[in-house]
Amino acid sequence: MTLLQANGVSLRRGGRAVVSGASLTLEKGRVVGLIGPNGAGKSTFMRMLAGLQAPDCGQIDLLGRDIGQIPPGLRARQLAFMPQDGEKPPPMPVRALVALGRLPHGQVNAAQAARHPAVAHALAATGLHDLCARPASHLSGGERARMNLARALATDTPVILADEPIAALDPAHALSMMHLFRQQAGQGKGIVIVLHDLVLATRFCDDLVLMDGGSVIRHGPPVQVLDDDIMRTVYGVTVRRVGDAIVPWALCR
């Protein structure tokens, strides 16, 4: 089942094409990695996929319906978006902030929302139980990233879009978060993650969508998308191989 489908999406900003004819398909149960060098257009494309920015042309359907026609309240129950640089959170307790994830479901009573099982589950899954009474504004960058995921999980949407969610995480927490995304996909959700860590992208994503200069230049299984040629021409780095490994090392817990 297709959860999210973008076809030929374009956007101009500052007199130039920032995203050009980009397409992406997200199926139920899949993790798609959106990769590409700095300035490739990934965050801009993600904001359009999240329905936060209308494209100049092209079509984006969420659960079979034009995303621009979906009322914001319904869209918030269907899709959770974790932006790249979340604003500094207010000084409310972490549990209360994660509970805001229940707002799209009409749970406006803060105390009741904080007791919802989805909130407890999200706090446990992201390892935030020990921090849940702390003011959100006191959290470190990595802790904040986990809280942002917890809030998305508390909403319990079929689609999660995460823009560089592991950028601030240490290796163990980055691994845990990638495992968590896979688990969510295993439960039937669809996940799109912007990643610069190509080792983790290769290991955890079913498909990669590679952007460069605003365009999607390759998409498919990681082994088909990333090769020495692409690493040189798109990323400007030379790959030195260890044996016949696709990536030279893997982190394990």
Ligand SMILES: Nc1ncnc2c1ncn2[C@@H]1O[C@H](COP(=O)(O)OP(=O)(O)OP(=O)(O)O)[C@@H](O)[C@H]1O
């Ligand atoms: N409002 C704007 N006006 C002009 N140019 C913009 C605007 N917004 C984004 N851009 C440009 O569009 C390009 C794509 O930006 P975007 O943030 O989507 O890239 P990205 O692939 O997410 O990069 P990064 O990996 O560095 O986060 C960049 O060159 C950026 O400077």
